[in-house]
Amino acid sequence: MRMEFLWLALIVVFAVIEGATTALTTVWFIGGALAALAAALLHAELWLQITLFFAVSVVLLAALRPLVKKYLRPRTVRTNAAGNIGREAIVTEAIDNLHETGAVRLSGVEWTARSADGSPVAVGTVVRIDAIEGVKLIVTPVPVPHK
Known part of the structure; x- marks a missing residue:
């Protein structure tokens, strides 16, 4: 050969x-x-x-x-939105994951929100932003300190 x-x-x-x-x-x-x-x-x-x-x-x-x-190598584009993780926001529309409702106000901007653990969150509750999935904030209520 x-x-x-x-x-x-x-x-x-x-x-x-x-x-x-x-x-x-x-x-x-x-x-x-x-x-x-x-x-x-x-x-x-x-x-x-x-x-x-x-x-x-x-x-x-x-x-x-x-x-x-x-x-x-694919380049990941870091957005300013990622800087909101860990910040606190106020619930402006009751969060209910089952009915796919809920919104929070963060720095004057209204965001769609979902509860991280699936529990409902009432209007006026202070929440912490745990993650961002698309255009939805995944939040957890911030414990209120007892006086």
Whole structure:
């Protein structure tokens, strides 16, 4: 068997795997197989082809993977709304998760709200914002200190 066909077959296999995963798992080996294919076409010894395959693959992996990952990593956009977690608000419409009702006023803005534990919360109650899910605040009533 001629080695050129083996390296060409490996290039195709690695390309198919890379296309199926899109996770940058085998693209480095495609470069290594290309180098080995070039060596095979120049009638290099088998040991040199294999050495080139591994050397080029490792160099590409070490040099390019961090750079490519940096540009392909999904960027999360932090909004100002996330800064409201932990703040307190006033219930302006009774919160009832079963009937999907409830609203709170936070910094002059009306928000839809739901109770974190599912219990109803009365109008006028001070609540703490535990999380934000879409456009709804997930809240917990703030305990009233006893005098």
